[in-house]
Amino acid sequence: MSETKNTTPFSQQLAYINKGTLDAELTEALAEVTKAVMETNKEGAVTLTVKLKPLNKRNENMIKLTPTVSTKIPELDRAETIMFSTADGDLLRDDPDQHSLDLKVIEPAPQTAPIKLAQ
Known part of the structure; x- marks a missing residue:
């Protein structure tokens, strides 16, 4: 690389381009x-x-x-989802070949206060 005498440093030129707004834009992009x-x-x-x-x-x-x-901003990895496909191209959350059970929640019986026996 040839050396040129009396050349303004790039950092100073940067401050002149677009009246200093380029320097501010680069500072923001870097952050x-x-x-x-x-x-x-x-x-x-x-x-x-x-x-x-x-x-x-x-x-x-x-x-x-x-x-x-221009900036290349890295992104967090996205969560993956597993779904089941059908012959006609539909996507389902549940396996269509898996039978589902009709499960019900059984509420616990209410607790009664223990009976104290007289002594």
């Missing part, structure tokens, strides 16, 4: 991804892309910068 990485224990990412293009052909020293910030 959001960091929290998700700590919560999920999975990898995340913040990506900054800066496209540069000449503003016009008449003035060769003017460049237009277009920043894009």
Whole structure:
């Protein structure tokens, strides 16, 4: 990589792009991804892309910068569900080949106070 003298550091350029709002956006994105990485224990990412293009052909020293910030926020694993499929593509919670029993809850008999015998 060639070294250019009198080049403004990237960190300073970042403060100039979009009047400083890009720096604030990246700070927020980094915090959001960091929290998700700590919560999920999975990898995340913040990506900054800066496209540069000449503003016009008449003035060769003017460049237009277009920043894009993208994040890859890790997510928690989702719970899995096991269901039973039928021949026509329906999904059922209960196995259609399993017979169900007609079970009923039996309420316990009310407790009576013990009888004390006189001595």
